[in-house]
Amino acid sequence: MIDVGIIGATGYAGVELIRILHGHPQVHIRALGSVSFEGQDISDIYPSLAGICPQKLLATDEVIDACQVIFASVPHGVSEEIGRKCVDQDKLLIDLGADFRLTDPEDYKEWYKLEYKDPELHKQSVYSIPELHREKVKGAKIIGNPGCYPTSIALGLFPALKACVIDPDTIVIDSKSGVTGAGRGLSQTSHYPDCNEAFSPYKIASHRHTPEIEQTISQIVGRDVLITFVPHLLPVNRGIVSTIYSKLKTPLSPKEVHELYAHTYQGEQFVRVMKEGQAANLKNVRGSNYCDISLHVDTRTNRLIVVSTIDNMVKGAAGQAIQNMNLALGFPEDMGLHLAPLCF
Numbered sequence: 001m002i003d004v005g006i007i008g009a010t011g012y013a014g015v016e017l018i019r020i021l022h023g024h025p026q027v028h029i030r031a032l033g034s035v036s037f038e039g040q041d042i043s044d045i046y047p048s049l050a051g052i053c054p055q056k057l058l059a060t061d062e063v064i065d066a067c068q069v070i071f072a073s074v075p076h077g078v079s080e081e082i083g084r085k086c087v088d089q090d091k092l093l094i095d096l097g098a099d100f101r102l103t104d105p106e107d108y109k110e111w112y113k114l115e116y117k118d119p120e121l122h123k124q125s126v127y128s129i130p131e132l133h134r135e136k137v138k139g140a141k142i143i144g145n146p147g148c149y150p151t152s153i154a155l156g157l158f159p160a161l162k163a164c165v166i167d168p169d170t171i172v173i174d175s176k177s178g179v180t181g182a183g184r185g186l187s188q189t190s191h192y193p194d195c196n197e198a199f200s201p202y203k204i205a206s207h208r209h210t211p212e213i214e215q216t217i218s219q220i221v222g223r224d225v226l227i228t229f230v231p232h233l234l235p236v237n238r239g240i241v242s243t244i245y246s247k248l249k250t251p252l253s254p255k256e257v258h259e260l261y262a263h264t265y266q267g268e269q270f271v272r273v274m275k276e277g278q279a280a281n282l283k284n285v286r287g288s289n290y291c292d293i294s295l296h297v298d299t300r301t302n303r304l305i306v307v308s309t310i311d312n313m314v315k316g317a318a319g320q321a322i323q324n325m326n327l328a329l330g331f332p333e334d335m336g337l338h339l340a341p342l343c344f
């Protein structure tokens with residue numbers, strides 16, 4: 001059994017890590033960290049967690065000292081210091097935030113308004129969407145877990161980009177996220193009367209996930225690509241739907257596109273290519289580590305339309321982080337992740 005700790009355990013993604021790791025057969029949740037609630041029991045904040053994990057919330061250093069694997073589920077800017085301590089103690093860090101996602105420090109500076117303080121550390125980290133990068137993960141010391149929107153988008157575009165059937169310069173992405181994507185902190189936009197019965201784009205063509213999306217697309221294509229990305233806040237608790245538009249280089253039938261995707265994702269346990277004529281729906285992935293992809297061709301305009309949906313808390317955060325942990329430790333990639341979607 002591996003002793004695992006979660007820093008930022010009281011946050012939304014932290015609590016989701018507890019929920020999923022509780023069912024992992026090779027993991028023992030050893031320590032939970034909190035700054036604001038240190039010394040209190042986690043069930044004082046989340047009564048649903050009574051009896052299923054250690055209760056006392058510890059300081060960050062106590063979590064690192066007690067565990068072999070550490071998940072940092074904290075705001076960006078906090079994880080470099082945690083990463084240094086983990087590397088120095090030869091422990092595995094999986095960071096759910098943005099501190100180890102971008103390979104170009106200039107991108108981090110521009111989009112997150114922060115600088116890498118410990119550049120050496122970043123040479124020891126890998127960014128991993130398992131379906132695209134799994135061969136890099138085994139033996140890694142720090143894993144930068146992807147953002148929620150970029151996960152849905154990269155998985156939605158990968159087969160078409162890899163097969164060179166779309167023009168990457170024509171990609172336009174329209175995404176919608178549930179409110180848990182904003183985290184537990186209070187803000188006006190996630191305040192109930194403001195988000196309920198409302199639906200609006202935000203950070204139009206200026207969201208900080210843009211460089212991460214472009215980084216992955218550019219790596220697949222082999223040259224720098226710019227995309228247009230517009231996120232929306234959807235008044236549901238969890239789930240992301242990304243609708244991705246691009247021009248086909250040459251006309252393809254819906255059947256041909258479907259065959260391409262089905263072939264590319266053959267054998268992938270967490271990517272489900274939907275049948276022709278079906279449309280992906282976040283309702284079908286809630287609570288699970290699945291990414292559902294539906295494929296549509298606008299034959300009049302020669303556009304490919306991909307709809308990719310995930311649960312932002314699972315495939316977009318905690319589930320994917322555990323998938324990465326499994327890869328890093330040499331466990332079966334799906335271990336502890338057989339979470340059937342909630343039907344209602």
Ligand SMILES: NC(=O)C1=CN([C@@H]2O[C@H](COP(=O)(O)OP(=O)(O)OC[C@H]3O[C@@H](n4cnc5c(N)ncnc54)[C@H](OP(=O)(O)O)[C@@H]3O)[C@@H](O)[C@H]2O)C=CC1
Nearest residue numbers: 008010011012013034035036073074096097181183184317
């Ligand atoms: N929500 C989502 O859908 C996704 C989130 N992420 C990323 O995962 C990370 C966590 O997100 P989420 O759970 O939503 O955010 P929350 O705001 O819900 O939780 C963040 C937690 O971080 C802890 N924290 C804050 N500052 C520090 C610090 N200096 N040291 C240690 N702990 C600290 C807080 O715990 P306390 O108050 O107890 O100290 C807080 O509960 C973020 O980087 C986020 O961007 C990634 C993908 C999806």
Ligand SMILES: CC(=O)N[C@@H](CCC(=O)OP(=O)(O)O)C(=O)O
Nearest residue numbers: 097098147148177178179181182
């Ligand atoms: C709905 C909502 O607010 N979503 C968040 C998702 C960000 C997130 O979780 O991403 P990081 O891990 O990169 O911080 C946002 O748009 O900022």
